[in-house]
Amino acid sequence: SQQGEEDPQALSIQEGENATMNCSYKTSINNLQWYRQNSGRGLVHLILIRSNEREKHSGRLRVTLDTSKKSSSLLITASRAADTASYFCATPLSGSARQLTFGSGTQLTVLP
Amino acid sequence: EAGVTQFPSHSVIEKGQTVTLRCDPISGHDNLYWYRRVMGKEIKFLLHFVKESKQDESGMPNNRFLAERTGGTYSTLKVQPAELEDSGVYFCASSQDQPLRDRTDTQYFGPGTRLTVL
Numbered sequence: 001s002q003q004g005e006e007d008p009q010a011l012s013i014q015e016g017e018n019a020t021m022n023c024s025y026k027t028s029i030n031n032l033q034w035y036r037q038n039s040g041r042g043l044v045h046l047i048l049i050r051s052n053e054r055e056k057h058s059g060r061l062r063v064t065l066d067t068s069k070k071s072s073s074l075l076i077t078a079s080r081a082a083d084t085a086s087y088f089c090a091t092p093l094s095g096s097a098r099q100l101t102f103g104s105g106t107q108l109t110v111l112p
Numbered sequence: 113e114a115g116v117t118q119f120p121s122h123s124v125i126e127k128g129q130t131v132t133l134r135c136d137p138i139s140g141h142d143n144l145y146w147y148r149r150v151m152g153k154e155i156k157f158l159l160h161f162v163k164e165s166k167q168d169e170s171g172m173p174n175n176r177f178l179a180e181r182t183g184g185t186y187s188t189l190k191v192q193p194a195e196l197e198d199s200g201v202y203f204c205a206s207s208q209d210q211p212l213r214d215r216t217d218t219q220y221f222g223p224g225t226r227l228t229v230l
Contacts, residue, residue, distance in 0.1 A: 033218070042116075042223035043155075043203060088155065098143065098207075099157035099168060100219060 006089060006106040014111050019076045021106040023089030024069075031092065032065055032072050033100070038085045046074075046087075079110045114138070116222035118204050124228045130192040133225045137186070137206030143167075144187050145207075145219060146179060150200035158202075161187060162209075194229045201226050 007022045025032070034046040049056045049065045049072065056063045062075040076083055086107050090100040117136045125131050137144045146158040158177070159169040163184035172179070176195070181187040191198055201224040207217040 035221070042118075043205075043221035045218050045220060048218060090155075098217065099145065099160055099171065100147075101157070102147075102155040104154045 006087070006103040008106060009104070010107045010109070012109040012111065013079055015079060015081055017079055019079050019083070019108055019110070021074045021087050021108070023072045023074070023103055025072075025089070025091050026070065027091075027093075028067075029091045032063075033090045034061075034063060034072075034074050035088045035090060035102075036085045037088065037105075043088070076108075079108075081110050081112045084108060084110045116204055116206050116220055118202075118222040118225050120225060121223065122226045122228075124230065125194055126230050127196055128193045130190065131194055131227060133189045133191075133202050133204075133227070135187045135189070135204030135222060137204070138220055140208065141206035141220075142184070142209045143207040143217065143219075144181060145205040146187070146189055147171075147203040147205065147221075148200050149203070149224075150197070155203065158189075191227075194227075196229050199227055199229045 005024050013019050029051055031048055031050045033048045035043040036046055037043050047058045047061055047063050049063050051067055060077045065072045086105040088102050088105045090102045093099055119134045123131050142163050144161040147155050149155045157171040159172055159179055160167045161181045164181050178190045203221050203224045205219040205221045207219045
């Protein structure tokens with residue numbers, strides 16, 4: 001079954017605006033990761049937040065994690081056209097497995 | 113430092129043919145993973161190598177898929193015979209080894225191979 005689910009499925013904003021994407025997951029985790037996929041290209045790792053962290057920043061990215069609600073959000077501030085991509089949250093399975101489970105992604109379109 | 117590379121970038125084959133995908137991980141990364149995204153659905157795990165050993169192949173869909181990592185360096189994923197439902201993007205990722213108690217290894221993904229089965 002799908003571990004992570006992103007919301008919304010699609011988001012369209014104007015350049016300069018902020019974009020917020022949400023991710024919900026089902027089981028307990030020790031970290032959550034966000035990836036970006038530009039059209040036709042591979043997945044780029046954006047940020048990892050550990051389960052004992054509540055917020056993390058990287059450049060124009062801000063990630064929050066609420067383990068009580070089993071949810072995370074990714075905020076992109078001052079968006080640019082180059083931010084247009086699909087964004088995925090991913091969590092490792094519980095136990096000793098290292099595989100990542102991905103959500104279905106949010107397609108972000110930033111209009112110039 | 114070179115990232116994860118995959119070859120070919122695109123492959124178009126007919127149903128029943130064989131295709132072999134290749135992945136070169138980041139040098140020094142013991143962990144190598146295969147994932148795929150089929151028909152715009154979510155990205156799903158296929159299998160995980162630690163060096164040359166298959167650590168977890170629970171995501172392999174059936175016995176038409178065979179993955180190898182001889183020598184613990186590059187890996188190949190062979191689909192034989194290919195079926196229509198195998199079309200999708202196949203991603204490879206690699207990561208450094210991390211202690212189990214701190215499983216925060218970042219997986220670095222390659223650009224993927226887009227497979228089209230006609």
